Amino acid sequence: MDFHNPSCQEAPRSEPKFGICDGAIAYSSLINPTSWIAEVRNQSGLPVTLTAIDGCVILRHELPGIRRCDCMLTTGDHLYLVELKEEKSGWKNGAIAQLLSTIQLYSDTNGRGDFKHRKAFTCNRKSRRFQEIDHELNRKVFRKYGFRIDAQATIVVI
Amino acid sequence: MTKIRVKNFGPIKLGFPEQGGWMDIPKFCVFIGNQGSGKSTLAKLYSTFTWIEKALVRGDFNEKWLGRKNKLLNQFLPYHRIAEYLVDSGEISDQTEIDYEGDAFSISYRESFLTAIPKNESTYKLPQVMYVPAERNFIAYVKSPKELKLSSESLKEFLTEFENAKQDLKSSIKLPVNGVDLDYDRLNDVMNIRTSSYKIGLTDSSSGFQSIVPMFLVSRFLTHKVKESLLSDVGEPMSPKELSRFRKAIAEIFTNKSLKEDQKRAAIQVLSEKFNKSAFINTVEEPEQNLFPTSQWEMLKSLVSYANELPDNKLLITTHSPYILNWFSISGLAFEISKKLDENEELKNKLNRLLLAKERVDPSSLAFYEFSEVDGSIRKLNTTEGVVSGNNFLNDYLRESNVMLDELLEIEELAV
Numbered sequence: 001m002d003f004h005n006p007s008c009q010e011a012p013r014s015e016p017k018f019g020i021c022d023g024a025i026a027y028s029s030l031i032n033p034t035s036w037i038a039e040v041r042n043q044s045g046l047p048v049t050l051t052a053i054d055g056c057v058i059l060r061h062e063l064p065g066i067r068r069c070d071c072m073l074t075t076g077d078h079l080y081l082v083e084l085k086e087e088k089s090g091w092k093n094g095a096i097a098q099l100l101s102t103i104q105l106y107s108d109t110n111g112r113g114d115f116k117h118r119k120a121f122t123c124n125r126k127s128r129r130f131q132e133i134d135h136e137l138n139r140k141v142f143r144k145y146g147f148r149i150d151a152q153a154t155i156v157v158i
Numbered sequence: 159m160t161k162i163r164v165k166n167f168g169p170i171k172l173g174f175p176e177q178g179g180w181m182d183i184p185k186f187c188v189f190i191g192n193q194g195s196g197k198s199t200l201a202k203l204y205s206t207f208t209w210i211e212k213a214l215v216r217g218d219f220n221e222k223w224l225g226r227k228n229k230l231l232n233q234f235l236p237y238h239r240i241a242e243y244l245v246d247s248g249e250i251s252d253q254t255e256i257d258y259e260g261d262a263f264s265i266s267y268r269e270s271f272l273t274a275i276p277k278n279e280s281t282y283k284l285p286q287v288m289y290v291p292a293e294r295n296f297i298a299y300v301k302s303p304k305e306l307k308l309s310s311e312s313l314k315e316f317l318t319e320f321e322n323a324k325q326d327l328k329s330s331i332k333l334p335v336n337g338v339d340l341d342y343d344r345l346n347d348v349m350n351i352r353t354s355s356y357k358i359g360l361t362d363s364s365s366g367f368q369s370i371v372p373m374f375l376v377s378r379f380l381t382h383k384v385k386e387s388l389l390s391d392v393g394e395p396m397s398p399k400e401l402s403r404f405r406k407a408i409a410e411i412f413t414n415k416s417l418k419e420d421q422k423r424a425a426i427q428v429l430s431e432k433f434n435k436s437a438f439i440n441t442v443e444e445p446e447q448n449l450f451p452t453s454q455w456e457m458l459k460s461l462v463s464y465a466n467e468l469p470d471n472k473l474l475i476t477t478h479s480p481y482i483l484n485w486f487s488i489s490g491l492a493f494e495i496s497k498k499l500d501e502n503e504e505l506k507n508k509l510n511r512l513l514l515a516k517e518r519v520d521p522s523s524l525a526f527y528e529f530s531e532v533d534g535s536i537r538k539l540n541t542t543e544g545v546v547s548g549n550n551f552l553n554d555y556l557r558e559s560n561v562m563l564d565e566l567l568e569i570e571e572l573a574v
Contacts, residue, residue: 117571133556135563142567150564152557 001058003072003106008056012047020123020156022084025052026071037084038123042158046075053081053102067094067101069120078158079115081106081147085124095122096137096151103145112146121153159184160472162204163257168243169196171534174527180259181536184523185465187474188486190552191529196536197476198292198443200529202238202312204474205289205441207258207265210234212285214274215262216433217405218426219412221274224265230256230272233419237311238289246270283436283470286384290373291316292443298349298360298368311420318424320372323379324349331378334460335370335453365448370457377440381464381471384438388468404429437470446479454481462489463516480552483526486519490544493518519544526550 010028019029019036028050029036042048051057051072058068069083081102083095099120112118120141134151141149163179164170174181183204189197213219223229235241245254246269256267262282264275289312297317330341330352339352340360349360351367360371411417411425445461446454465473477483492513499505521544528537528550540547 117568134560138560138563138567142570146571148564148567148571150560152560 001062001105001109003051003053003057003110004074005051005057008052010050012049014042014045014047016043016045017041020050020071020082020084022070022086025055026050026082026084027052037086037125038082038121038156039154040073040156040158044158046078046158048078048158049074058105063105066105067098068105069098069102073156073158074115075158077116079106079113079118080156080158081120082156083120083122085122087124091124092122092151095124096149099149100141100145103141103147107145118145118147120147120149121156122151123153123156125154160204160208160261161257161259162200162207163255164200164203165255166245166252167196167203167254167256168199168240169194169531169534170199170529170536172536173534174536174538176538180257181527181538182525183472183474184525185472186462186486186519186524187472188483188524188526189474189476189529190478190483190526190550192531192551193478195529195531196534197527197529199240199243200536201441201443201474201476202240202289203256204258205287205312205439206234206238207256208260208285208439209287210265210272210274211258211260211263212287213426214276215282215284216408218408221276223412224272224274227270230267231270236419237423239310239312284433285437285439285470285472286380286435287439288319288376288380288441289316290376290440290442290445292447294372295365295368295448297372298363301361302347311423314420315423315427316372316376318427319376319380323375326379327375333367333370333374334456335366335449338367340371340375366450366453369448370453373442373445374457374460377442377461377464380438380440381467384435384471385467387434388436404433437468437472438464439472439474440465441474443476444478445475446477446482451479451481454479455485458482458485459513459517462519463514466516466518478552480556483546483550483552486524486526487541487545489513489517489519490521490524490541490546493520494543 013028015030018040019033020038020040021027021029021035022037040048051074053072054068054070069081071082073080073082081099083098085091085095099122103120137151138149141147160183161180162183163173163181165173165179173179189201191197214221214224231241231244235244245252253269254267258265262277264277266273291310291313293313294316297320324342327342330339333340341350341352343350349371351358351360351363360367407429408426411422417425440461442461445457449457461473465471492509496509496515496518499509521541524541524544526539526541526546528539539550
């Protein structure tokens, strides 16, 4: 399992705004924003690489029973894990579990890496609802894994 | 539907930028916004103009009398202590504009003058108008509120109805929070909070009870009073002769120079008890005051139930509470879902266990407005099936605390 396997990576893109969609594997897109599950804002124009995790870094039949998130966005300084959801209810705990499991897998194989900013996002297009205070979860994940977590994102800002 | 349009009045500057500035005020209306953003101001103006309309219909005064200079400034706004918000000088575009569209009258304010134009009165339901002020705790806190020299006329009137509600208590009643009872010890003129294990005077009880008791008691009392007057013979409309006598008596009060304004209003109130009311317009400032989230919900259920008791009742609330906004969303969605259940008794029972029919709010009779203290503007929040958009100030501030925590962790991340 290689989280930085070039064959699972798209060419870096530096547009100020693009979307992430879910297909056989996660992919980025500039067209048809209504199909974007997550929106990425990259005002600083950094080259951002999308790596498909579920279905590529970790193939579907690999690691049965071990959860994994959809994709990863990286720049020289950033390592952002992203789980995409399109469900109205009952999705959040599962999405967080997928991220935590991926964080664990990444840490086991790559350690903390040289990234300055490590974050994990759950993005749900269908749930723009009332916010919850996530302080306890955020603090816990940061202390344990060095990742900041945003479990209620619709927009990923780099 | 009643509508109001306000520009350049206290914190309200631009007002509502849609629909030519007209804000619909449906049966259930929720105002949210920062302090000083104008939500209470607009609630007070709405309450004032519904009262003026009622007084015009009842004949307390006529359009000519109302049209004299500075009536709004001197006669009506001091009631809510908002007279200083009027702007009558400077550029015309910076001056106060108020327009109110009721069922019986269209009333406008421009350059120190009120103008009232009668409409078709046949659809008008004479309302009981009540403004439940944020200062209500004060009344529950002191032992003898009657002896207080209250500076606010609206608080005085609220106190009067609180006293009436107390006197009307025949036995103990259940409060909508904590399963406790409330009773009134007539002999000692004391209200008590009672559970199976203790009894405590209202003046010594928690701030939550002191907030909820006046609001609950007055809302309950006036709802029942209006309903009873509709159902009983006492509530029969006045005969033309009686109406003429009533108007004469009112006119005498108005021209009586020995009476102060507050005394005139009190006298009119006593006299107008003879008039049957067909609706209760309840405006409540911050019903969440001092209440735990679950208690806020229970209190709201009561207020909504009372509003649902008569088709023309209305409930307008101002709030800072995301729990209240959430509750209205749930209640609106419950109403929509109830329409899809047909005869499925099992699902109906399930829905009833969540929210009773009287606690549900028809989304088509519900509006949320958000007030900005930055530019004095007002925005209507979008709703879908009664569920209010997450894109609102209260939600944004919840999000803000997550963002702040994230920023703190980022600082630590960069420091390592």
